[in-house]
Amino acid sequence: MLVMEWTIQEQHIAEQAFNRAYCREIGALTDLVRERAQAVTSIQDIWQLHDFLSARRHEIDGKYDYDYPSLMFVFANLIKDGWLALEELEGLGSDKLAKIHALTRM
Amino acid sequence: MLVMEWTIQEQHIAEQAFNRAYCREIGALTDLVRERAQAVTSIQDIWQLHDFLSARRHEIDGKYDYDYPSLMFVFANLIKDGWLALEELEGLGSDKLAKIHALTRM
Numbered sequence: 001m002l003v004m005e006w007t008i009q010e011q012h013i014a015e016q017a018f019n020r021a022y023c024r025e026i027g028a029l030t031d032l033v034r035e036r037a038q039a040v041t042s043i044q045d046i047w048q049l050h051d052f053l054s055a056r057r058h059e060i061d062g063k064y065d066y067d068y069p070s071l072m073f074v075f076a077n078l079i080k081d082g083w084l085a086l087e088e089l090e091g092l093g094s095d096k097l098a099k100i101h102a103l104t105r106m
Numbered sequence: 107m108l109v110m111e112w113t114i115q116e117q118h119i120a121e122q123a124f125n126r127a128y129c130r131e132i133g134a135l136t137d138l139v140r141e142r143a144q145a146v147t148s149i150q151d152i153w154q155l156h157d158f159l160s161a162r163r164h165e166i167d168g169k170y171d172y173d174y175p176s177l178m179f180v181f182a183n184l185i186k187d188g189w190l191a192l193e194e195l196e197g198l199g200s201d202k203l204a205k206i207h208a209l210t211r212m
Contacts, residue, residue: 026149033152037143043132043166046139050163053156060149 006068013091014071021083022064029056072096076103112174119197120177127189128170135162178202182209 006014036049063077078084079100086101112120142155169183184190185206192207 026152029152030146030148033146033155034143037140040136040139042136046132046135046159047163049139050156050159053152053159057153057156 006071007093010092010096013089014075015066017075017084017088018064018066018071018078020088021078025060025081025083029060072100073103075100076106079104112177113199116198116202119195120181121172123181123190123194124170124172124177124184126194127184131166131187131189135166178206179209181206182212185210 033049033053036052040046040049063074065074067074075084075089079086086097086104089097089100092100139155139159142158146152146155169180171180173180181190181195185192192203192210195203195206198206
């Protein structure tokens with residue numbers, strides 16, 4: 001799926017949905033970091049928080065790659081993880097929506 | 107400086123001082139982590155907290171090595187960093203105290 005196959009309107013919808021999911025996930029992560037940090041009482045807790053942040057950084061860095069060839073996989077994962085609803089992609093071509101929907105079931 | 111050169115009494119004093127410094131530094135780190143985490147509002151803040159923890163973990167893992175041959179260097183560094191006072195090592199041989207004192211000035 002090349003960039004040329006996404007219309008300007010689709011690109012706009014995709015960007016908005018992508019940013020929305022990103023803000024949701026980062027907002028939830030921010031709350032979680034504060035909550036976990038408040039519960040820190042020992043060095044083991046601190047290093048567990050560090051391990052948690054290492055894993056999330058790796059995951060988030062890899063996940064939010066705004067790249068058209070892989071965007072449908074990205075959206076499917078965001079839907080599976082609960083950061084986006086398929087309805088928020090309304091306006092994309094039905095072929096794309098069907099593919100994303102199918103990918104969420106894998 | 108081999109382990110044999112530390113008397114039982116000196117080993118006891120050293121262990122107590124070492125543990126005291128460790129508890130102080132970890133206590134301060136715990137407070138700092140909570141404070142920094144409370145101020146987190148963006149993904150950049152979260153990754154800065156992660157970088158901070160990575161650096162502290164590396165530093166603390168290397169620093170608190172209870173190993174007699176290097177213990178005087180460890181104590182000198184703890185004194186320089188403010189986690190221990192030279193007076194808390196009272197009871198060690200005067201040769202050791204002089205060496206630690208000299209190392210804190212380097």
